[in-house]
Amino acid sequence: MAERFSGTKDYVAGEDLMMAVNAAIALQRPLLIKGEPGTGKTMLAMEVANALSRPLFQWHIKSTSKAQQGLYEYDAVSRLRDSQLGEESVKDIKNYIMKGPLWESFQSEMPSVVLIDEIDKADIEFPNDLLRELDRMEFFVYETKELVSATHRPLIIITSNNEKDLPDAFLRRCFFHYIQFPNKETMTQIVDVHFPDIKKQLLQQALEVFFELRETPGLKKKPSTSELLDWLKILLAEDISVETLQTSDQRKSIPPLAGALLKNEQDVHLFERLIFLNKRSERS
Amino acid sequence: MVLLDFFYRIRDAGIPVSVKEYLTLIEALQRRVSNENIDNFYYLSRATFVKDEALYDRFDRAFGDYFNGLEALPDDFLKDIPKEWLKKQLELSLSEEEKKDIESLGGWDKLMETFKERLEEQQKRHQGGSKWIGTAGKSPFGAYGYNPEGIRVGQQGSRNRRAVKVWDKREYRDLDDSIELGTRNIKVALKRLRKFAREGAEEELDLDGTIRSTANNAGFLDLKMVPERRNAVKVLLFFDIGGSMDDYVRSCEELFSAARTEFKHLEYFYFHNFIYESVWKDNRRRNNERIPISQILHKYAADYKVIVVGDATMSPYEITYPGGSVEHFNEESGAVWLKRILDVYSKVAWINPTPELRWKYHESISITRELVNDRMFGLTLSGLEKAMKQLAK
Numbered sequence: 178m179a180e181r182f183s184g185t186k187d188y189v190a191g192e193d194l195m196m197a198v199n200a201a202i203a204l205q206r207p208l209l210i211k212g213e214p215g216t217g218k219t220m221l222a223m224e225v226a227n228a229l230s231r232p233l234f235q236w237h238i239k240s241t242s243k244a245q246q247g248l249y250e251y252d253a254v255s256r257l258r259d260s261q262l263g264e265e266s267v268k269d270i271k272n273y274i275m276k277g278p279l280w281e282s283f284q285s286e287m288p289s290v291v292l293i294d295e296i297d298k299a300d301i302e303f304p305n306d307l308l309r310e311l312d313r314m315e316f317f318v319y320e321t322k323e324l325v326s327a328t329h330r331p332l333i334i335i336t337s338n339n340e341k342d343l344p345d346a347f348l349r350r351c352f353f354h355y356i357q358f359p360n361k362e363t364m365t366q367i368v369d370v371h372f373p374d375i376k377k378q379l380l381q382q383a384l385e386v387f388f389e390l391r392e393t394p395g396l397k398k399k400p401s402t403s404e405l406l407d408w409l410k411i412l413l414a415e416d417i418s419v420e421t422l423q424t425s426d427q428r429k430s431i432p433p434l435a436g437a438l439l440k441n442e443q444d445v446h447l448f449e450r451l452i453f454l455n456k457r458s459e460r461s
Numbered sequence: 462m463v464l465l466d467f468f469y470r471i472r473d474a475g476i477p478v479s480v481k482e483y484l485t486l487i488e489a490l491q492r493r494v495s496n497e498n499i500d501n502f503y504y505l506s507r508a509t510f511v512k513d514e515a516l517y518d519r520f521d522r523a524f525g526d527y528f529n530g531l532e533a534l535p536d537d538f539l540k541d542i543p544k545e546w547l548k549k550q551l552e553l554s555l556s557e558e559e560k561k562d563i564e565s566l567g568g569w570d571k572l573m574e575t576f577k578e579r580l581e582e583q584q585k586r587h588q589g590g591s592k593w594i595g596t597a598g599k600s601p602f603g604a605y606g607y608n609p610e611g612i613r614v615g616q617q618g619s620r621n622r623r624a625v626k627v628w629d630k631r632e633y634r635d636l637d638d639s640i641e642l643g644t645r646n647i648k649v650a651l652k653r654l655r656k657f658a659r660e661g662a663e664e665e666l667d668l669d670g671t672i673r674s675t676a677n678n679a680g681f682l683d684l685k686m687v688p689e690r691r692n693a694v695k696v697l698l699f700f701d702i703g704g705s706m707d708d709y710v711r712s713c714e715e716l717f718s719a720a721r722t723e724f725k726h727l728e729y730f731y732f733h734n735f736i737y738e739s740v741w742k743d744n745r746r747r748n749n750e751r752i753p754i755s756q757i758l759h760k761y762a763a764d765y766k767v768i769v770v771g772d773a774t775m776s777p778y779e780i781t782y783p784g785g786s787v788e789h790f791n792e793e794s795g796a797v798w799l800k801r802i803l804d805v806y807s808k809v810a811w812i813n814p815t816p817e818l819r820w821k822y823h824e825s826i827s828i829t830r831e832l833v834n835d836r837m838f839g840l841t842l843s844g845l846e847k848a849m850k851q852l853a854k
Contacts, residue, residue, distance in 0.1 A: 192500070192501075192504060193504040193507070193508075196494070196495065196501060196504035196505050196508060197504070197508035199494055200489050200494045200495075200505055200508055200509070203489065203492045203494045204485065204488055204489055204492065204494070206485070209512070211514060253673055253676035253677050254672060254673060254676050256676070257676040257679075257680065343512075345477070348512040348513075349479055349481045349482060349512075350481075351512065352508040352509060353508055353511060353512045353513075354508055355514035355517065
């Protein structure tokens with residue numbers, strides 16, 4: 178049995194996530210990860226690379242990204258300029274070929290991890306253009322007429338925010354995992370990993386406030402794990418006591434430093450309005 | 462071959478698995494990615510077969526069905542449940558008042574029949590748990606909400622070591638795209654709308670591409686065009702407000718107000734029950750500031766797409782007869798006005814928040830459907846998707 182991933186000391190992975198990662202490692206197929214923003218999709222690739230001590234190559238996708246850029250780019254503009262300046266380097270086309278993250282990972286001396294982040298940001302054809310490269314782990318450089326093939330097949334982790342549907346042919350080649358929003362137990366574990374010194378009571382109180390806040394109907398952006406961690410960091414830095422959190426019953430007042438949790442003006446307004454209504458109904 | 466049966470069961474459940482994925486699963490098993498533990502097998506087969514979290518719930522059910530089936534449960538298990546037993550279960554959870562309500566609905570026997578039918582339907586078709594739980598206790602089936610689960614739990618407790626299995630928890634129920642929109646789904650629905658908004662964009666000059674290909678061309682100018690990034694879709698939105706729509710207004714409004722920024726032009730209008738000669742933009746001043754439909758037809762060009770959101774649930778007279786409106790005297794019938802709109806705008810979709818199963822019971826819905834040429838879609842994710850596809854055609 179080859180390498181296995183079983184979470185790291187900084188990353189709490191569920192059993193189902195571990196299984197998906199291990200299947201992808203064993204069968205050398207890409208792993209597609211979806212989930213609510215802030216549930217640690219991008220972190221996963223870093224942690225897997227860490228745990229397996231493999232180098233990590235990151236490729237962050239933008240709406241203008243082309244599949245080709247992951248392989249290599251031919252910088253024709255510099256070459257044109259250099260040719261007009263009469264530079265020596267112009268004669269060798271290799272000087273103008275810039276390697277992309279996939280090429281780098283194919284050439285890596287040890288097995289590596291490649292992160293293709295937010296693949297759904299790109300054009301709809303983008304995943305299709307990568308099918309062969311991900312399948313065979315090789316590609317052809319037309320400019321230099323050379324075939325680049327992977328010495329070690331890298332583990333490819335792809336994240337998606339579900340903004341576009343991905344083509345079937347692409348999906349068929351991947352393992353898939355949807356990271357669910359963690360429940361209270363898992364959340365406690367996650368926080369333990371990040372803030373080992375946090376007082377139990379404070380954590381419990383904070384989690385309660387947090388999950389109750391998530392339940393608020395109609396929020397545009399529910400606070401997620403990463404926001405919770407930020408919030409706890411500030412709570413600790415400001416030395417907020419358990420009592421302050423306790424007295425801040427959600428129905429009557431805004432929890433301290435709520436700005437770390439609610440990042441949308443409308444959400445803050447909505448929340449304030451709810452509190453106002455609650456207060457009024459209590460009085461009457 | 463057990464695995465092959467399982468594969469076909471998953472396919473039958475409507476999950477698009479291909480041979481490739483089946484082979485992948487076998488390969489993974491051969492390499493011992495998962496040990497013999499059934500939980501691990503569940504995780505592994507899910508990661509291999511299911512590529513969309515909306516299908517997780519369907520997979521969970523198929524998986525549960527199949528593997529519980531292996532433990533020698535008769536298929537017609539539910540048919541064999543003695544009536545008395547069901548009744549007892551129900552009575553436990555009912556108050557005196559509710560029991561009286563039930564009597565008034567045709568008595569126990571009839572209800573038991575329906576209940577069993579529904580139970581079976583839920584076993585097979587599973588429209589999502591929320592459907593079976595009525596609102597505020599008004600629905601006769603509201604009280605039974607917990608029961609379908611209850612029976613299943615009882616069935617399993619005796620046979621298995623653990624009370625509830627991972628796939629029986631059905632954590633992904635909310636993600637199934639055939640249930641009506643809830644707050645969680647609204648986000649995903651928005652993305653579908655956004656996708657629609659981005660399509661059909663015009664071309665503009667691609668400066669980078671032009672420079673690059675000109676350079677490739679050794680300095681000869683080579684123009685490149687790319688699709689415009691801005692979205693070019695223009696939409697007229699007609700929104701049924703008040704009356705029977707009250708239940709749905711919130712979810713609809715949320716959806717479309719959030720979608721506003723995505724379109725180049727989005728004009729919205731309100732109407733009550735059906736579109737007659739005028740509509741309004743501000744609900745508080747609906748009586749003073751009315752906008753005649755004829756003005757809209759002239760002002761907005763034919764390339765606007767029309768989306769009507771309404772439950773189309775009313776008396777048929779309100780559509781087909783002059784003077785049928787409940788609010789005022791309309792000289793021409795609603796059908797005539799709708800037809801005028803359809804004549805100008807070829808891209809029309811009517812989105813109906815009423816659950817699709819109930820459409821056939823309302824004559825007014827059938828009439829409206831006919832009027833819009835069957836372009837009526839449910840307010841579900843898949844309904845929205847179909848609507849957007851139809852509009853983008």
